[in-house]
Amino acid sequence: MERLEELVVENVSHSFGFDDILKDISFKLQKGKVLSIVGPSGGGKTTLLHLCAHLLDLEEGKIKNSFKTTSYAFQESRLLPWKNVIDNISLGLKAKGIKKEKREEASKKIALEFGLEKEDFEKFPKDLSGGMKQRVSFARAMVTKPSLLFLDEPFSALDIGLKKELQNMLIKSIENENLSVLFITHDLMEAIKLSDEVLLLKADPVGHIVQTYEYNLPQNLRDDEFVYEQTAKLLSNRTIIETFELELK
Amino acid sequence: MKFIIKIIKDLPIYLWSGWGAIASIFLFIALWDLGNQLYGNLVLPSPKETFYTLYTMLYEGTVWDDMLLTIKRAIYGFSISLLLGSFLGLVSGLFLTASMMSRPIVTILVGMPPIAWIVLAMIWFGMSDMTVIFTVCVASFPIIFIGALQGTRTIEGDLKEMADSFNLPFRMKLLDVYFPHIFSYIFPAWVSALGMSWKIVVMAELLSANDGIGAALAIARSQLDTPTALALVVIMIGSLLLIEYLIFEPIKREVELWRD
Numbered sequence: 001m002e003r004l005e006e007l008v009v010e011n012v013s014h015s016f017g018f019d020d021i022l023k024d025i026s027f028k029l030q031k032g033k034v035l036s037i038v039g040p041s042g043g044g045k046t047t048l049l050h051l052c053a054h055l056l057d058l059e060e061g062k063i064k065n066s067f068k069t070t071s072y073a074f075q076e077s078r079l080l081p082w083k084n085v086i087d088n089i090s091l092g093l094k095a096k097g098i099k100k101e102k103r104e105e106a107s108k109k110i111a112l113e114f115g116l117e118k119e120d121f122e123k124f125p126k127d128l129s130g131g132m133k134q135r136v137s138f139a140r141a142m143v144t145k146p147s148l149l150f151l152d153e154p155f156s157a158l159d160i161g162l163k164k165e166l167q168n169m170l171i172k173s174i175e176n177e178n179l180s181v182l183f184i185t186h187d188l189m190e191a192i193k194l195s196d197e198v199l200l201l202k203a204d205p206v207g208h209i210v211q212t213y214e215y216n217l218p219q220n221l222r223d224d225e226f227v228y229e230q231t232a233k234l235l236s237n238r239t240i241i242e243t244f245e246l247e248l249k
Numbered sequence: 250m251k252f253i254i255k256i257i258k259d260l261p262i263y264l265w266s267g268w269g270a271i272a273s274i275f276l277f278i279a280l281w282d283l284g285n286q287l288y289g290n291l292v293l294p295s296p297k298e299t300f301y302t303l304y305t306m307l308y309e310g311t312v313w314d315d316m317l318l319t320i321k322r323a324i325y326g327f328s329i330s331l332l333l334g335s336f337l338g339l340v341s342g343l344f345l346t347a348s349m350m351s352r353p354i355v356t357i358l359v360g361m362p363p364i365a366w367i368v369l370a371m372i373w374f375g376m377s378d379m380t381v382i383f384t385v386c387v388a389s390f391p392i393i394f395i396g397a398l399q400g401t402r403t404i405e406g407d408l409k410e411m412a413d414s415f416n417l418p419f420r421m422k423l424l425d426v427y428f429p430h431i432f433s434y435i436f437p438a439w440v441s442a443l444g445m446s447w448k449i450v451v452m453a454e455l456l457s458a459n460d461g462i463g464a465a466l467a468i469a470r471s472q473l474d475t476p477t478a479l480a481l482v483v484i485m486i487g488s489l490l491l492i493e494y495l496i497f498e499p500i501k502r503e504v505e506l507w508r509d
Contacts, residue, residue: 091417
């Protein structure tokens with residue numbers, strides 16, 4: 001039997017010096033599911049994601065990650081400026097020791113899928129627009145065929161059209177490849193559109209989870225209406241208003 | 250290897266782009282000739298006379314030995330500071346304390362006039378090769394050191410994090426992430442240090458050696474032989490131009506294609 005793939009976070013707390021950032025965070029992410037952590041900026045979301053991805057050392061609590069492969073897409077594209085598009089995309093494959101021809105072939109294929117053109121392949125990041133860079137960054141994360149994908153607000157700087165396009169691609173991978181995603185965002189609509197479960201992270205006084213919402217409708221059936229409706233429902237909720245400090249003063 | 254082939258392949262196009270530079274050099278020579286007509290042969294010999302003297306010097310062959318000697322000294326001094334400066338700069342860039350502590354020392358080294366080093370070196374080493382090499386070394390060291398230091402200090406945390414998130418093995422981190430970044434800082438430092446070495450070596454020779462281009466320049470001065478002095482200057486500048494534009498510039502173009 002195949003080993004169960006899951007990410008289990010138990011009672012995680014974290015602080016930078018005397019600054020407490022996170023307190024008693026617990027959740028569980030299963031194979032094929034999308035879990036979003038939503039909260040205002042500066043609430044420790046990125047810290048939590050870094051802890052889960054082992055980019056930060058864990059101080060308190062337990063994080064068990066049994067996913068076979070993971071990859072990470074950052075808020076900014078973080079491409080290597082001295083590598084062209086294809087070499088940037090194939091970075092993760094190179095790290096796995098995959099042969100040059102093979103990794104280039106795979107990178108070219110995914111680059112085309114992500115809406116890049118053939119003539120972009122040799123370009124350096126300085127010659128790409130912001131949206132193209134983010135496509136490359138996304139392709140770089142997806143080309144390794146991760147089992148778990150960490151997303152750190154990768155859509156936040158994109159225009160509406162590109163945002164939708166990349167979100168739909170993500171939904172396709174979730175369906176076809178049973179991809180699991182741990183997703184952090186401050187955009188409620190985005191979270192509702194993509195997630196099976198939304199955790200609400202409140203920043204004040206220390207980052208902690210105040211509420212969990214579940215959405216069972218498959219992602220491809222969620223139309224705009226559904227998203228608006230659910231968002232409206234959430235926005236009228238007391239907890240949400242307090243968490244985001246939305247109250248009109 | 251791929252780089253070297255590309256550099257050679259692009260060389261003809263690059264050379265073709267040199268017409269503008271040649272035009273400006275000719276303009277400079279025209280001004281020089283004007284100066285000759287205004288001030289006379291003793292003060293400023295004409296370009297024609299200078300190039301003729303240069304030709305006879307090269308043809309008779311005595312100047313070749315001096316040139317080789319000067320090049321040898323410059324290369325020794327430059328290589329030592331290249332190795333030492335790069336290594337120490339990289340290492341101190343890795344440690345915050347080391348980079349903080351090295352700053353004032355580097356400021357002192359940069360601020361110290363080379364002529365002071367020459368005097369000290371003459372006292373320490375006498376009239377020998379050592380004096381020249383030492384001066385070249387001391388003068389070009391801080392330039393390389395600072396380049397290497399800044400290269401390591403400015404590696405972005407963001408990219409490091411990205412490298413960690415993809416589990417890049419150490420060798421890949423070094424070759425694909427750190428090295429290209431550091432190189433983009435250290436390479437220009439090497440080029441300017443080489444230019445510096447070339448100037449310092451002549452100055453040091455002029456004051457403290459019996460042979461080499463600098464010493465030949467000193468002899469020309471004592472004999473009021475202005476054409477020879479100018480011919481020597483042409484040799485110095487010409488060789489620097491050749492090294493810079495035939496070797497460094499093409500390399501720089503290829504390696505820094507990714508820069509804005």
